[in-house]
Amino acid sequence: xxxxxxxxxxxxxxxxxxxxxxMWSSEPDASFVExxxxxxxxxxATGYAVIDVQPSDSAAQRRLLAIRAAKLDAYRGLTEQxxxxxxxxxxxxxxxxVRSDSFRARVEGVVYGANLVQIxxxxxxxxxxxxxxxxxxxxxxxxxxxxxxxxxxxx
Numbered sequence: 721x722x723x724x725x726x727x728x729x730x731x732x733x734x735x736x737x738x739x740x741x742x743m744w745s746s747e748p749d750a751s752f753v754e755x756x757x758x759x760x761x762x763x764x765a766t767g768y769a770v771i772d773v774q775p776s777d778s779a780a781q782r783r784l785l786a787i788r789a790a791k792l793d794a795y796r797g798l799t800e801q802x803x804x805x806x807x808x809x810x811x812x813x814x815x816x817x818v819r820s821d822s823f824r825a826r827v828e829g830v831v832y833g834a835n836l837v838q839i840x841x842x843x844x845x846x847x848x849x850x851x852x853x854x855x856x857x858x859x860x861x862x863x864x865x866x867x868x869x870x871x872x873x874x875x
Contacts, residue, residue, distance in 0.1 A: 762853060763852065763855075763858060764851065765794045765796075765850070765851055766851075767791060767792065767793025767794030767795070767797060767849045768790055768842070768846055769786040769789035769793060771845050774789070783847070787839055787847050790847045790848060790849035794850065795831055796827060797851075798834055801853075803827065803861075804827075806825070806827070807823060808826075809821075810822050829865065831861065832861075833853065834851045834852065834853045835851060835852045836851055837852050838850045
């Protein structure tokens, strides 16, 4: 009977310790980042830019610059969806009253393979640009990001 109890106890300890093992891989795995990106076939982002604030004397040049600025704004939106944003926040409280509350947002990343969906004038003074990014490219971008993070941390 004692051998049976010892055998079952040993088996139980082995089973419990087996779940505690950690497997390390040298290859970056982007699967843990997947919940951060919505589960759609494509990501889309829309950017906006005002025509009149563009720095040119020519009306045609201002329209082209507004389209370019709106496209860059859409790229920023795609980058936020793929990588997220860095947020820096500061709040000052004195005498139990908020004296100042400020934050900064920053996004950083590489986006390639985005498709231009549409360029649309909105009203008389604004352009709207919509861009999309295929899910397979999003996964490639995440793997690239993780590889860079691993290289940076090992340096």
